[in-house]
Amino acid sequence: MDNTALCYRQFGEPESVLHRETAVKAALQPGMLRVQMLLSPVNASDLIPITGAYRHRITLPAIAGYEGVGRVIAAPKDAAHLLDRRVLPLRGEGTWQQYVDCPAAMAIPVPDAIETTLAARAFINPLAAWLMLNLWPVQGKRVLLTAAGSDCAILLGQWALRRGATEVVGIHRSAIHADRLRGMGIVPVAQQDSDSVRAAAAASDIVYDATGGELAQAILSAMRSSARFICYGLLSGQPFALQRHFPPMHWFHIRNHFDSLTPQAWHAAFHDIWPLLMESQYSSARQLPFSAWLSALADYRQAGRTHKPLLDLTRDNP
Structure with a gap:
C-alpha cells in the first residue's frame, strides 16, 4: 500500500x-x-x-x-x-x-x-503531567506553573488540586487565559506583572516550569531554598543560569522515562490517565x-x- x-x-x-x-x-x-x-x-x-x-x-x-x-x-x-x-x-x-x-x-x-x-x-502532555506529579508529589503544597495556558500545564494544575495541593498559581502571557484558568481553580498571574510573579514564586513550594529564560531566572531568584523547581521545557528558547543560593532544580524529559516503563507499566499508567482526562477541562x-x-x-x-x-x-x- x-x-x-x-x-x-x-x-x-x-x-x-x-x-x-x-x-x-x-x-x-x-x-x-x-x-x-x-x-x-x-x-x-x-x-x-x-x-x-x-x-x-x-x-x-x-x-x-x-x-x-x-x-x-x-x-x-x-x-x-x-x-x-x-x-x-x-x-x-x-x-x-x-x-x-x-x-x-x-x-x-x-x-x-x-x-x-x-x-x-492523550499521550505526551497527560503522561508528562502524570509522571511529574508522581515524581514530585504536591499534597499540602503551594504550586506554581509557568506557560499556564499550555495543555500540559492545565492538566498539571487540575490534577495537582485533585492530589491535595493547597493552591495552584498559573503564570500566563496572554490575558485570554485568565478566566479559563480561574474556571479550573488555578489562580492566574500575568507574566508581565513582575511583582506578582516574584510574590507567587516566594510563596511556592514547588514550581513546574516550561519556559526557561528570564522568567525561570526571576522565579528561581525569589524562591525559598526549601522549595523545588522542576524544568520540563524551554519554550522561550533561552537557557537560564543557576547560582548557589537557588533552591534544588530538577530536569524532566519525558523520553528519559520511556525505557524504564514495561508494557504493563504503560497500560497501568493509562488506566489512571483515561478517567482523569474525562473529568478534566482540556x-x-x-x-x-x-x-x-x-x-x-x-x-x-x-x-x-x-x-x-x-x-x-x-x-x-x-
Missing part, C-alpha cells in the same frame, strides 16, 4: 524542511500492528526535534510526529482482538503519516467513551486536513491560542 508521510531529511525550521512524501509501505513485521492514523496533534515536542535540538538521537531521514490516534487494520494472531479498535500507537514510527507500525504490546486501546479528538492528545481541538499541514503549524504558533490544531490524516482536501 502507498503511504504519505511528513518527512525531513535535514534539520531546520519545520516549515522549511518538512515535505510530504509518498512511498510503498514496507511489509508488516512480526509482533507489529499496522494502524491507520486518524488524528495527530501539533505539539512543541513534535517541532523542536525537527530543528536539530536532539540530533544526537535522531537518524535522518525521519518522519515527524510523536502522538496521535488511529484504527488497527492489521495485527498478529495474539493481538487479533485489537483489529478495528482505536489505539494509541506508542513507541512506533512518526505519527504524521497515514499508516503507522508499532509493537502490539505497546498499543494502548482507547475506551469507547473517549472522543477521538481527545484520544489524539483545550478544544481544531481539525485541519493533512494537506493543510503548513496551516496547522501556523495555527499552533498563534499567540494566545486556546485550542489544539490536529492533523486529520484521513482527509487531504479542505
Whole structure:
C-alpha cells in the first residue's frame, strides 16, 4: 500500500524542511500492528526535534510526529482482538503519516467513551503531567506553573488540586487565559506583572516550569531554598543560569522515562490517565486536513491560542 508521510531529511525550521512524501509501505513485521492514523496533534515536542535540538538521537531521514490516534487494520494472531479498535500507537514510527507500525504490546486501546479528538492528545502532555506529579508529589503544597495556558500545564494544575495541593498559581502571557484558568481553580498571574510573579514564586513550594529564560531566572531568584523547581521545557528558547543560593532544580524529559516503563507499566499508567482526562477541562481541538499541514503549524504558533490544531490524516482536501 502507498503511504504519505511528513518527512525531513535535514534539520531546520519545520516549515522549511518538512515535505510530504509518498512511498510503498514496507511489509508488516512480526509482533507489529499496522494502524491507520486518524488524528495527530501539533505539539512543541513534535517541532523542536525537527530543528536539530536532539540530533544526537535522531537518524535522518525521519518522519515527524510523536502522538496521535488511529484504527488497527492489521495485527498478529495474539493481538487479533485489537483489529478495528482505536489505539494509541506508542513507541512506533512518526505519527504524521497515514499508516503507522508499532509493537502490539505497546498499543494502548482507547475506551469507547473517549472522543477521538481527545484520544489524539492523550499521550505526551497527560503522561508528562502524570509522571511529574508522581515524581514530585504536591499534597499540602503551594504550586506554581509557568506557560499556564499550555495543555500540559492545565492538566498539571487540575490534577495537582485533585492530589491535595493547597493552591495552584498559573503564570500566563496572554490575558485570554485568565478566566479559563480561574474556571479550573488555578489562580492566574500575568507574566508581565513582575511583582506578582516574584510574590507567587516566594510563596511556592514547588514550581513546574516550561519556559526557561528570564522568567525561570526571576522565579528561581525569589524562591525559598526549601522549595523545588522542576524544568520540563524551554519554550522561550533561552537557557537560564543557576547560582548557589537557588533552591534544588530538577530536569524532566519525558523520553528519559520511556525505557524504564514495561508494557504493563504503560497500560497501568493509562488506566489512571483515561478517567482523569474525562473529568478534566482540556483545550478544544481544531481539525485541519493533512494537506493543510503548513496551516496547522501556523495555527499552533498563534499567540494566545486556546485550542489544539490536529492533523486529520484521513482527509487531504479542505
